[in-house]
Amino acid sequence: MSALVNAIVMLGMLVVVPAGLRLTERPELERIRRLWPLFAAPGALALWLPRGATATALACVYAVGTVLLALHAPRPAARGRDLDPAGIALLTALVTPSVAATALVAERSGHELFGFDLGILALTVPHFHFAGFAAALIAGLVCRVSDGPAGRFAALSVPLGTLLVLVGYFIGNWAELAGAVVLTAGMWTVGLLTWRMGHEEGRDRTTRFLLLCSAAVLVATMLLALSWALGEATGLPHPTLTWMAATHGLGNALGFALCSLLAWRRIHTHDAARTEARTEPRTDARTRTEGRTA
Template identity: 85%
Template sequence: MSVLVNVIVMLGMLVVVPAGLRLTELRELDRIRQLWPLFAVPGAIALWLPRGGPATALACCYALGTVLLALYAPRRAARGRDLGPAGIALLTALVTPAVAATALVAERSGHELFGFDLGILALTVPHFHFAGFAAALIAGLVCRVSDGPAGRFAALSVPLGTLLVLAGYFIGDWAELVGAVVLTAGMWTVGLLTWRLGRAAGRDRTTRYLLLASAAVLAATMLLALSWAVGEATGLPHPSLTWMAATHGLGNALGFALCSLLAWRRLRTRTPARTEALAGPRTLTEGRTA
């Protein structure tokens, strides 16, 4: 893996996932959130070791944590919870780190899983931390406070687009393009609703700037993703994977995911009486959008 990709993945492992889990406010996730460093730190170390047994073993430690997290999704679904649009986005967020970890274990072991070369596997790891976990989680949060068709569309299209992109890995470039179109539409809707939240009256300056920055960055990074998918499918000129990592990847990690999580954390801590967990009993009415 390149140094830049490693840094982005470490941000996802050590910061984005635990911060996102905290925002769900799901009590059943408390234990795994507390234990998360025991899984994430070995995974982060594995990124910097040469491919081989030690790196693979450490990557497997991280994979174990992601599997434990993913197991919460069918449990909640079986109990009839989280079957609405926001809940589906939450379930997607719980599962996608396991996809990233599977790619990490294969890449660190030097195994071309399902025939994918090691470079693609390496880029799959950050993709499913950010376009998977972070994007689905934030889409669900936005849906909770945007009581309308746009919020529901965002919460459903982001998981669907993520699934279609994953399917496109196996089917071909045109299928991946369809997934990219769906995912981009969902993410742009998330960005629009986030922008409206940032412009709402009564928002403190720091939270406002974080929300507006995440929305603006998302508009640009998803345009890059769409242009890359179109180029792959049609043969038209498009950015290289190295350029995509430095622009789309870094922008989504810092500008969208990190800014969004910080903003939502501030919304929770500064207005506790008016907030709602992703699956909780209260309603975040401040800055409600249509």
């Protein structure tokens, strides 16, 4: 792997996944989130070691963590909960790191899994951390606060596009192009709804900047994804994989995923503080009433 790809993957492992898990607000995921550094640190170290037994073993440790995460995904659905579009997006987010970890284990061992060369496997790792986990999670969060046709479309099309891209790896470039089109439509819808959120009244300047930045970045990065997929399918000139990693990959990692997660963290903190402020006067009033009664 190149140093740039390694750095992007480390960001996904060590920052994006645990920050995203905190935003799910699902108590059953809290233990995995707390233990996540024990899985992610060996995985991050594996990126920088030469391919071989040691790097593979460390990558397997990370894979165990992602499998534990994926095993939690179907539990609410099995109980008849979280089958709405936002829940489907969250389910997708919880499963996709295991796809990335599988590619990582194969790449670190030097095994061309399913016939894919090691370079493709290396790029699959960041793809399913960001276009998989981060994109699906944020689409689900946006859907929960924008519960209309656009929000539901975003929450469903991002997981569908991610799945189609994965299937396209096996079927061919045209199927991958179809997946890129669906994923781009979903991501641009996420960007549109995020842009609207950034212009809502009551947003502080930092949160507004983070939301608007993440929305704007999606326009450029998904155009690059479309151009690459179209070029692969038709033979038209298109960016190289190295160029895609330096533009599309870095932009999605820093401009979209990181900015979005920081913005949503601030939104959740602000909402929690506002809820607490509303309940405190009621508590104080009840205390005073009880004191007068006594």
